[in-house]
Amino acid sequence: MKTIFYIAILFLCSNNLIGQSDSLINYSKEVEGKEKIDALHQIVIDLWLNYPERAMGYGEEALSLAQELDDSTLISKSLRLIAGVYYYKGDFDLSLEYNKKALAIALELKDSALINNGYNNIGLLNYNLGSYQTALEYLLRSKEIKEKIGETYGLSTTLNNIGLVFERIQDYKTARQYFREAYDVAIETEGLDNELYSTNNIGITFLREGNLDEALKYFREGLSLGEEIENINWGAVSARGIAEVLMQIEKVDSAVYYLNKSLEASTSIDDKKGLAEAYFLLAKIAEDQGDHEGALENLKMCEDWANQIQLWQQQLDVLKLYASVYKSLNEQTLENKYLNEYIHLRDSIFHDVVSRNLSLIPLKIKEEQDRLRLTEQQAQIRNQVITNQLFTFIIIITVPLLIVMIILLRKNDKKNKELQRNNEELKQTQKLLITSEKMASLGVLAAGVGHEINNPLNFIKNGIEALSKKLEGNKDEELQSYFKIVNEGVDRATNIVKSLSHFSRRGPNTDEKCNIHEIIENCLLILHNKIRNRVRVLTNFTNQGSELKGNEGRLHQAMMNIIANAEQAIIDEGTIEITTRKKDDFMEIWIEDDGEGIPEENLMKISDPFFTTKPPGEGTGLGLFITFSIIEEHGGNIDVKSNPGQGTKFIIRLPL
Template sequence: MASYTNGQVDTLQAKLLGLEGKARVDQLHKVVIELWLNYPALAMKYGQEALDVSNTLGDSILISKSLRLIAGVYYYKGDYTQSLEYNHKAFDMAVLLGDSSLLNNGYNNLGLLYYNLGSYQLALENLLRARSIKEKIGEKYGLATTLNNIGLVFERLGEYTEARKYFREAYAAAMGISKQDDEVYSLNNVGITYLREGNLEAAMRHFSGALMQANEIKNINWGSVSLRGIGQVMMEQGQMDSAAFYFEQSLEKSLQIDDKKGISEAYYFLAKHALKKGDTDQAIEYLHLSDQKAQQLQIRQQQLDNLKLYSTAYNRKGDKEKEILYLNKYITLRDSLFLDVVNRNLGLIPLKLKEEEDRYTLTQQQARIRNQVITNQLFTFIIIITVPLLIVMIVLLRKNDKKNKELERNNEELKKTQKLLITSEKMASLGVLAAGVGHEINNPLNFIKNGIEALNTKINPNDEELKSYFKIINEGVDRATNIVKSLSHFSRRAPGVDDKCNIHDIIENCLLILHNKIRNKVRVITNFTSMGAEVKGNEGRLHQAMMNIIANAEQAIKEEGTIEITTRRRDGQMEIWVEDDGEGIPEENLMKISDPFFTTKAPGEGTGLGLFITFSIIEEHNGHIDVKSNLGEGTKFIITLPL
């Protein structure tokens, strides 16, 4: 084991000699914490041994702690799926034990994990529960860590003022129990928020204060982080020599303790520094060293940053082949990270639904018990007082209820027939038009595509200028092909509303079709939820509904303006907000916009069926539309559909 830093692992292993039972498990836990960041494989070995011994002893508290530490090893390896599984096992054990301290740790760890998965709402829920438990039991130890984690969530969301509030609370909590490590951590976090905002003076003040405290308590790790922060400020100020000095100092300290993550970050900033000074060869050399450490620890965000900087470096160097190679690697890894976040968030949905289902079930049971007691009392009273009258009333009510239901069924059938008559002719015409346009446009597109491929074989393979022209033409052909495909989505018909439809894809297709109409007039902002957007429905009908709403928003903007489209999940529903800052709708017209043939447009410019059809489509999907509008300020459509 001599290859490990300063014989650290040898010393830790020596402390295990002769230990058995609980004493051995306690020491194994300490070993795992010392090793999990830089030596995850070895840490996992000791974590598994701790769990095995704890199970043999039958000690539930030790089992919960061992599970939590194994989850921590998976966390630092970047395997969030396994980390989530073990954290939930540890949390379930803590619930059975009723141990407030273990519950607090469980909420805190789950919150930090959800933060890294991109599930910020769940992260905040768990971290705030952890904070609440700390405050209830009056336990100050660890409170600073929880507050720092809450701040990290707001920092990731770009809410820097809110993030600083929690970082400063964390600093105060750490001072209250003389937890100087957490004080330094909090100062560094505040410095990062100021750096993100471009307030370099405030960032420098906090990084410098953190460095001074880190040196006082001899915390090399946090001192290294502070040095990197100061280096970034210096580089932003154009003080390149000073920036290089601080980055090199940071690297030296990280190498001293073999902090692989810190080493990777230090080399990355040295590469950025070299690139700014025009030394591309040196930048690429630093990037090789950074990426080597990042791959060892599977720090995929650092790998992503490195690939992007590689592409920039080779662009400066004039090496087009390697520039494109690393750009493709960057895009592949970025898409992989995005899909991982989406898939993991989808995997979290059953956990959240189970929790909500349990709460709902309990509430329903309590309500049923209360209702049953009231019903029994009322029923007894009625039987005693007026049994004959009750019998007559029941007979009459049943007959009346039967007639009412029959009338309701007939009314619903009439409504459905009316909707079908109005929309069928329009959709049939649109389907024919889309099919014809698709056929007529696809043929010349194929001719262009084949012609480019034929020409490509005739040119000099080293003629980069012609290749770039061919690339531009191919991109234009692909864009036209995508528009034709979007038309086919819009006109798609299906007999029912049982298909899986992705609301985000539908919105993107509608925006693609409207692109030329809105690009020089309207700025479109999309705020899509990261927790999945699938509903059950008819894709073609939902395309038609969203197209009508977005087109109406564009028409409401006379000169220039903004359309903001937001999606979010709430209480088993998908909400789509479409907001514009156009003319708005007069109050007297708000109640009429869903009426057939109602329009404020000039004769010949509108039929008055667009929003009527839209409301009908959403109702078919068991959803509803709310409209809010102020004259001269804009309009907001809120579409709600069941998931």
């Protein structure tokens, strides 16, 4: 009886939504040209969340009419709306393709609003496809443009999307800050749909942190608001959130009730993502209660829906739960089958993310070039406007005011010189951005190489252990020594791979616990092949503790640059001495070599970008510049002392 009641409610809500669009559909049949396209665009927005198939037809009609009118602005908007329909259908690849087409046209038009929408949408899609760093770059760029042009419409959505990225990387505090800001903006400008979206997102952060009371409060508020404004999609999200909270406090019957409520809502609007999530939670409940048959049945339903759209995280969770169920049933063959499928899918997704990040580098470089060109053109236009105004004043005003005009012209000349200097600085910034993208790509590749090497190392390690057990009791000392040699080789390779992973860590966070001694040891391990049999390394580490707060990946990069420079300064044989000590509220790291040293005229330039004494092609001049920047980011400083022919000492101070 309850099921019939909820279906009736959903039916009435659906009829209401369709009714709201009917008047627009009738209006679109009565008008022509741009008015007709604008009406079709609004119809798409009204229908895409709950009725994506119908919305697609109107979007394609709008695109066809815009192409007939050869109106680039309307073509870009139509492409963006079709991309939105694909997004709600769960086809993220096609959505990304159409959004890129829309953004390319927007960049040609130099339309700030359209460019902003493109950045926001591409950022959200990269989030769904697992490229979190790229997603954050696009979304922050979108937020920056909105704030610069003073546009509040859509700002709540952008803030929510930024919060989603931080929520996915488990920085719940930062995520909640963005969700709350989005909630405030929605209340002021953008209506109840975005208010509901923000409310659910805040609830999710509390749920992930284990604050179940706060999570339940926000999800119940979201469910009430969803019913009030008849937003079926976000109302279903609220119901699933309530169910997750009830599962954790072991109120299973109530959790099942809300999951069934979510299923009914998602079924009414063909929300594949919602259906997959609800069936997965039902499967977890069944497995927790020992109902393996029910768990497998719900998992099959979840798998069917998740495979229709690109819910890769959901697919991974399904495979893991399958393996867990079959483990409980003592069916080892099926357990191993699903574990192998999980590993294969995880590796495939990893490679896709790496490839996608690398392929985006040329696009980002082009965008930066377009932005630089736009800035230069705007500067030229401003200069031209000022010049025209000056000539107009000269013609109109009388002779006594010519002196004033001369003064203004001189001021204008100064402004032109400042603009030229600014343009040169922008070009320099572009070079740094390109270099930064290359370094980001190297980090991704380092992570990929480490991942790929670890698998065969594990096979070798397991194989040696199996052989060792097979030959237990064999007293052949020569054979045992071979096992020992192979094990030492595998352990050493594993340590090198582990050290590589530190250099792939990126991000602005400088609040991690970092062990400076371990960081230095990792750098020496990476440089082992270069320094062995040639350079003697002496370490004198303080025994007063070695932990400080910072960004571990960035500190690895800084230490590596300085130690590598010390090794390169030693021509034949020599010594590198590394000392750490605590002084006042700082950790001091002394890195001293007895190499060639640095000439006095170059000592003040070593922290300048692009300064290098190496031959062309052997150095970019960015190593020490980046190192000084990293230490400054951490609130520290570097002092360099050097005598040509005697060696160089770097003294790094980092706050405790």
